[in-house]
Amino acid sequence: MEIIAQIRHEIESQEGRAISFARFMELALYHDSHGYYMSDLPKVGKDGDFFTSATVHAVFGETMADAVSELWRAVGLKQPVLVEIGGGTGSLCKSMLGRIRETEPDVYKRLKVVLIEASPYHRRRQEEVLREHEVAKVWYASLDEAAADGAVEGVVLSNEWLDAFPVHIAERTKTGWKEVAVTYAEGRFREVLREPSAPLLAALAEIESAVPIPSGMRIEVNLGLKQAAEQVGRLLANGFVVTIDYGDREEELYHPSRKKGTLMCYHRHQAHDNPYIHVGEQDMTAHVNFSAWSRYGEKAGLQEVAYMRQDKFLLQCGLLHKAVAHQDTDPFASQAMKRNRAILQLIDPAGLGGRFRVMVQQKGRERHPTALPAFLINKKDARE
Known part of the structure; x- marks a missing residue:
């Protein structure tokens, strides 16, 4: 495969003939021509490799639309903006806009939608599915590009965005931290341990100041979180950030029960933990460190106001x-039964409801010191 040749070429051009796992993951997912997310392969839904809450049923988007509308009202915006980052196929945005058009037609007419999507394939899909909505829409290929174009007032929403960032993998050995690097030998990719870079060591020290990491444990470290939080802080002048993803606070994320880390791969709806097969043809993700996302957000002016399970x-x-309510008997033909099944799936504590977390942050609260919407009043950790 061409993507394997590209990664091998980069490996062989480096001193020590190895690259960080983060760079391997970045190339496998985001290589301009051959990366998984940059290709035209279906990724989400029954024809792809995984499902998201948004693709389970439009009721997820309808509920998020109601929540976002309440957040707009809390800020008192006359011309609200909805920013979606990493929206994939556009299914979430489509169902949200449909709900807003139905319940708040006046807001719908004034609404501006900003879509930030790195994948050309997904940008095309979004343009297709959102064509029916006549609200003002603008696309950007990166968060940095959107932030450079001026700050907005509204809600910045992401669903399964941060988990797709390339991550460094570090292993706590008896002699200290080592970084997992990737080399190529005997016809396949192999892992080697090497000394961590200075930025990775600094991040590891920050984690260990809060949570002791036992010898023999591997953890993933997302060094891109800080820059992402800074960019979101620049993009949002006033409003809320709603982040939905699977992950945990540091004390849970780096618990000894997760000795091998959280990296997972998804290929044709089969989950496994080997990133070195199906390269360029599978999704790779790692749990989000919500403690770090909150810390970096605070520095960027984003105040955490709520954190809980989905x-x-x-x-x-x-x-x-x-x-x-219905009296239908055919579970395959009944739209009511499909809707009700989807609701149960979205709140299943053993599935989507329990695995995903929601963090809400606010910027500019001093300008609108009104009460937060009722659905944000409980600030206790999700595990409580």
Whole structure:
């Protein structure tokens, strides 16, 4: 495969003939011509490799639309902006806009939508599915590009964005921290341990100041979180940031029970932990460090106001009220039954509801010191 040849070429051009795992992951996912996310392969849904909450059913987007509308009202915006980062196929944005058009037509007419999407394939898909909506829309290929174009007032939303960042892998050995690097030998990719870079060591020290890491444990470190938080802080002048992803606070994320880390791969709806097969043809993700996301956000002017599991968040946003009564008997033909099954799937504590976390941050609160919406009043950690 061409992507393997490209990665091998970079490996062989480096001193020590190895690259960091983060660079390997970046090339496998984001190489301009052959990266997984940059290709035209279906990725989300039954024809792809994985499902997201947004693709389970439009009721997820309808619920998020109601939540975002409340956040706009809390800030008192006359011309609200919705920013979606990493929206994939556009299914979430489509269902949200449909709900806003139905329930708040006056807001819909004034609304501006900003879509930040690195994948040309997904940008084309978004343009197609959102064509029916006549609201003002603008696309950017990167968060940095969007932030450079001027700050906005509104809500910045992401669903499964941060988990797709390339991550460094570090292993705590008896002699200290080592970084996992990737080389190529005997016809396949192999791992080697080497001394960590200065930025990685600094991040590891920050983690260990909060959580002791035992010898023999591997953890993933997302060095891109800090820059992403800074860019979101620049992009948002006033409003809220809603981040939905699987992850945890540091004390849970780096618990000894996760001795091998959290890196997972998804290929044709099969989950596994080997990133060195199906290269360029599979998704790779790692759990989000929400403690770090909150810390970096604070430095960027984003104040954490809520953090909880997805099931609790959706319930507090009124998801159960969207269930419909019916007398249907055919589970395959009944739209009502499909809707109700999707609601249960979204709040299943053993599935999407329990695995995903929602963090809400606010910027500019001093300008609008009104009460937060009711669904944000509980600030306790998700595990409580």
